[in-house]
Amino acid sequence: xxxxxxxxxxxxxxxxxxxxxxxxxxxxxxxxxxxxxxxxxxxxxxxxxxxxxxxxxxxxxxxxxxxxxxxxxxxxxxxxxxxxxxxxxxxxxxxxxxxxxxxxxxxxxxxxxxxxxxxxxxxxxxxxxxxxxxxxxxxxxxxxxxxxxxxxxxxxxxxxxxxxxxxxxxxxxxxxxxxxxxxxxxxxxxxxxxxxxxxxxxxxxxxxxxxxxxxxxxxxxxxxxxxxxxxxxxxxxxxxxxxxxxxxxxxxxxxxxxxxxxxxxxxxxxxxxxxxxxxxxxxxxxxxxxxxxxxxxxxxxxxxxxxxxxxxxxxxxxxxxxxxxxxxxxxxxxxxxxxxxx
Numbered sequence: 001x002x003x004x005x006x007x008x009x010x011x012x013x014x015x016x017x018x019x020x021x022x023x024x025x026x027x028x029x030x031x032x033x034x035x036x037x038x039x040x041x042x043x044x045x046x047x048x049x050x051x052x053x054x055x056x057x058x059x060x061x062x063x064x065x066x067x068x069x070x071x072x073x074x075x076x077x078x079x080x081x082x083x084x085x086x087x088x089x090x091x092x093x094x095x096x097x098x099x100x101x102x103x104x105x106x107x108x109x110x111x112x113x114x115x116x117x118x119x120x121x122x123x124x125x126x127x128x129x130x131x132x133x134x135x136x137x138x139x140x141x142x143x144x145x146x147x148x149x150x151x152x153x154x155x156x157x158x159x160x161x162x163x164x165x166x167x168x169x170x171x172x173x174x175x176x177x178x179x180x181x182x183x184x185x186x187x188x189x190x191x192x193x194x195x196x197x198x199x200x201x202x203x204x205x206x207x208x209x210x211x212x213x214x215x216x217x218x219x220x221x222x223x224x225x226x227x228x229x230x231x232x233x234x235x236x237x238x239x240x241x242x243x244x245x246x247x248x249x250x251x252x253x254x255x256x257x258x259x260x261x262x263x264x265x266x267x268x269x270x271x272x273x274x275x276x277x278x279x280x281x282x283x284x285x286x287x288x289x290x291x292x293x294x295x296x297x298x299x300x301x302x303x304x305x306x307x308x309x310x311x312x313x314x315x316x317x318x319x320x321x322x323x324x325x326x327x328x329x330x331x332x333x334x335x336x337x338x339x340x341x342x
Contacts, residue, residue, distance in 0.1 A: 049339030119246030136160030
């Protein structure tokens, strides 16, 4: 009996470990995402549970580099350093010749449900130059909507070059001023790593450097994460490999080709919603709706289905908030979410 109990316990630990490592969000930017209809180069909507990415130029400052750089985040097939020339990423320009107003370009994720304290976010970044003209940025969180005014929590801050004490002849960082200041502010290249020498030691080339931060403080909440290029007249900044991991209602690994193309319409909705999905191979289907805590609110078994299907649901009695619906067929599960407004 003791052996059986031990095996059962180990199995539970194994299952829990897998759940903790679900991929909640991932974008590696190897392919230009900005042509996808789920990406919008515009001001964020003030909507709870928005499932779109947003690429927002909040400063409106024009490029002054002479290279015709866009004002917002834009895609490139390669990074700055030699080691990053085969890796697509997003770039943002701060060469504006404006020493009074900072560049504020927002790269905003879709809404992400954080179920427990296991969640983390990781990403990579690099400046075009350091220490001179080093670009700074912030990683911030909103627990309400994706409006720029709601990103009040700072997860990470990278500092920018503010000036230098004399005309430097090498990359001695002590000759430079950076802002903001403080022990929690990261200065790229200060420790001598993740830089390449390209014939000029006062303008070292930034190599993509990985970072991560805990999202434990947001357990039980839906959040947005924004990467804000926040700097005064420097050069360029890159962001890559945005990954959020944690515990999910369904792991990304559970999503199969049998139940794909899930979307809810209208979304958000107040009284009625249609849960739409496509089943590639004829199969019996079960639809479940859960709240953000995993409580099952609806379960419906359907006879053998194939092709496109729309399942209408009355949500008039649902409270305002985010809900998840899971379609289970003979081959696996697929999950999406919708928002109820009042």
